[in-house]
Structures are given as structure tokens and as C-alpha cells.
Amino acid sequence: MKNKIIMSIFIISVLTSCKLKQQKKTAGYYNYETECLGVELDGSQTLRTWGIGRNRLDAVEQAKKNAVRDVLFKGILKGKSECNQKPVLFEVNVQEKHEDYFNKFFADKGAYSEFISMKDERIISGIFKEKKRIEDEVNEEVVVRVLRAELKKKMIDDKIMNN
Numbered sequence: 001m002k003n004k005i006i007m008s009i010f011i012i013s014v015l016t017s018c019k020l021k022q023q024k025k026t027a028g029y030y031n032y033e034t035e036c037l038g039v040e041l042d043g044s045q046t047l048r049t050w051g052i053g054r055n056r057l058d059a060v061e062q063a064k065k066n067a068v069r070d071v072l073f074k075g076i077l078k079g080k081s082e083c084n085q086k087p088v089l090f091e092v093n094v095q096e097k098h099e100d101y102f103n104k105f106f107a108d109k110g111a112y113s114e115f116i117s118m119k120d121e122r123i124i125s126g127i128f129k130e131k132k133r134i135e136d137e138v139n140e141e142v143v144v145r146v147l148r149a150e151l152k153k154k155m156i157d158d159k160i161m162n163n
Helices: 002-029 056-074 099-105 111-115 123-128 148-157
Strands: 035-039 045-053 131-134 137-146
Touching (some): 056 148, 099 111, 111 148
Antiparallel strands (some): 035 045
């Protein structure tokens, strides 16, 4: 009887510890979609976006890049319907066709940062904002404003898209 109790406690503790470890890992692989929070009168879009990085700064920069990339290539499908859901660039495989251009555009401290405003990020919201840490990665939520009209003008000026 004593052996059965000890064996039961051992099995329960092993199963519980395995289950906790799994829960920790799965959150990091969840794919968060960029969400529309609103549109300003100048045509800019306020978005909630996510980024993954080694630390908070890397994750925030990746979130900014994700916001611009989504506006350019995917469109914003989640959130309020008032956002322009269509992408700026409609051409099929445009990112692959102009790979060198977009590699420079999205490089660290690249031109993408000219089309991001952090006006809508509030200090108080930083306290309550969702943050997830999985092993060596940080998953950070950021509220940004993407200057859609200026981004479109840049693509026309650089001959990535036609007028």
C-alpha cells in the first residue's frame, strides 16, 4: 500500500511538471496578427502589432517592421473595419521582385522607420501591455501609427509601384 501511494505521488508530480513545461513553450509560437485600432484623418492607421526579439528593444523594432510590412504587402484584416484592408502594393511577388530594395528598406535603422509614429503608445499602456517571455525570446505588443499616405508616395517615387 505504501509503495502504491509513493508511486502515485511520483507519477502525478512527473505529469504535472511536464504539463507546465509545455504551457511555457507553446505561447512563444503563437502567431499574433496586426490589428487595426483606428484611422486618423490624415489616412494614417493606428495598429496593434507584435514583435519577437532577444530583448525588449529588438522585439519593439521587429513589431514596427511587421506593422509596415503588413500595410505594404498583406493589408490589415483584423480589428476595426475602418482601416484600409487592402495592401499598398498589389503586385504579385513584389517583395521578391524588389528584394534588394526591401532588404535595405527593412534593415535596422532603415527607411521603414520614417513611416512609423509612436504618438499612440502611452506610458500607462506600457504597464498593462501584454509581454510574453519564452526561453531566450521576448514577445512584445506595441501600438504604432503607420503613415500610409507617405508610404504609398515613397513607393511611387522609388518606382516600386505605378501611380
